Every structure is written in C-alpha cells, then in structure tokens.
Amino acid sequence: MRSVLVTGCKGQLGIELSRSPPAGTETHGVDLPELDITDATAVMRHLESLRPQVVINCAAYTAVDRAESDADAAFRVNRDGARNLALAATRIGARIVHISTDFVFDGCKSSPYLPDDAPSPLGVYGQSKLEGERGVLDAAASALVVRTAWLYSAHGSNFVKTMLRLMQEKPELRVVADQIGTPTAATSLARALWALLEANAPAGIYHFSDAGAASWYDLACAVRELALPHLAATPAPIVPIRTQDYPTPARRPAYSVLDKTATWALIGNGRHWREPLAEVVNALLAAR
Ligand SMILES: NC(=O)c1ccc[n+]([C@@H]2O[C@H](COP(=O)([O-])OP(=O)(O)OC[C@H]3O[C@@H](n4cnc5c(N)ncnc54)[C@H](OP(=O)(O)O)[C@@H]3O)[C@@H](O)[C@H]2O)c1
8 A cells, every 4th residue: 555645635636635546545634733844843753653655745835915925934835845845755765746836937938838948936926836846856856846727626715616606796707818827626636646656757847737728717707607507696797807907916927828748648638627627616516
C-alpha cells in the first residue's frame, strides 16, 4: 500500500484528492490546525513519524487580493511552507508533488504558456507561488511542480459557486470579459495528479488545467445556461465588462491559458472545461 500525505486536505483540491486515491494508495490528510506547514519543526516531525512515500502539497495562501496587503503571510505559506515540506520529504526519501498557479505569468502572451516560459508574476500571490516552486525544486530533486488555473469545486468558495448564488440574488451580474484562462475542476486536477504519479512522471514543472479557454464572462454565462432549466426564477442577466471597470487590489494576467501538451503526452488528453463544469453545477443544484 502506497502512503500519500495530502496537506491542505480541507481545501478544494485536498478534498478531491482525499476522495479519489487509486487502488493500492492510502491518503493521510492534514490541514490547519493539526499541521501548519510554516512550522518547519512540526513538518519534519510529522513526516518522520508518518513516513509517506509521497507528499502532495495542496496547502496554500490562496486569497489573491488579500495577499497584496498581507504579503508576509502569503510568503510564509506559499514560499516557506512549501520549502519546509520539500526539505522534509527529501529527508525521508518521499516524492513531493507541489501545486502552483497560472498567476506566475504576466499574461502578455497570446498563445498557451509552456512550462519553461519565463514567469513574471503581476502580484504578491503569484510571486509567493513562484518562489515556492523554486524552493521546492531546489530542495527536492524528484519534485513535481504542477501549475493549474481557475480552480473550482462543489466545496469551499470559488467563482462558480459565487456566480450561481449571485445570479439568484442580484438583478444583473457584471463580469470581466477580457481575462482569458481555463476553468479547471478540482476533480479533474486530482485525477491528473494521481495519473502523473502512476506514470512515474520525470521531475520538473507540468501544466494542467481542463481543456479549452474562456473568459470569466464566458464561464459565468456557461454556469447560467446550466442552471437555467433548474431554477424557479430566471437568473440575472450577465453583462460583459472590462478589467478596468472592476478594479481589484491584485493585477491579474489578461491571458493565462496553460500549454498541457507534455502533461497530456504522459496521462492522456483532458476534458473540455464545459464537461466537468456541468457535473459540478448539477451536483450543486441537486444538493440545494
Ligand atoms: N483556487 C484557484 O483558483 C487556484 C488556481 C491556481 C492554482 N491554485 C493552487 O492550487 C492549490 C490548491 O488550491 P485550492 O483552491 O484547493 O486552495 P484552498 O481551497 O484555499 O485550500 C488550501 C488549504 O490550505 C490550508 N492552509 C492555509 N495555510 C496553511 C498552513 N499554513 N498550513 C497548512 N494548511 C494551510 C487552508 O486552510 P484555511 O482555509 O484555514 O486557510 C485550506 O484548507 C494551491 O496551491 C493553489 O495555490 C489554486
């Protein structure tokens, strides 16, 4: 039986990983307050006692806007915490899989970002995640760093759930239409991570999101279309707006589609983002 430690197990991705281990794998989930990954001593002690073969780090400071005014906390978790885990994994001979983000890029490209394209984050969150990637790769020779994007699930708070709620509460929704990326279901990412481990993927940086591309406006419209037949009242219409009309503390990349060619060569092609979106929206509507 292969033992896998999942940190951040109460988050969107951690929940889906904990639910979906392949046959022959058992997961051990930890999150705050049991294990704070910023505490290097506690991390070392935990790994030395559990001795997993693999550590998947889903723990992160993910509040992109709050990070702008709370940089110390973002760096402590996303840079220092990730490195603590990588050092401890190396010490016990475990492989670490670390999750990173499309926000390491500045969005100036207009074709999908390759894993070795030069990163240039626009904000504190992206910078802290980039330094986390580098710390992990430095500390753990066998590490897999998997960048993903626009994650959502039936759990926690995310754009899909927020849109579904607001379109039933507000008269109109105004959604940014000039930022392009790829919505990614946490279920899809969990499946991809298990497949990369099963494939014994060579160490390095990988990109994974669902397939295709969309703006936040496209995603909101897709959620509305899926929900429409199930709602008693007509959901609010959605109006496309420009980034400049929706100012936020953190700047976001205008384009952050990830090139998945190398990942797909190892684990097979992914699904278009609309397929898992339908599953999640249907599950959310059924649970009402
Ligand atoms: N969400 C996205 O759109 C997105 C996009 C691209 C990449 N990613 C990356 O994907 C990964 C998973 O994201 P997610 O959406 O699943 O995140 P999430 O739902 O925010 O979950 C992160 C988990 O980590 C925990 N955590 C925070 N600080 C910790 C610490 N010091 N020690 C231990 N655990 C801690 C959080 O606890 P609290 O809730 O109590 O803080 C939470 O349970 C992250 O690496 C993230 O950067 C996410």
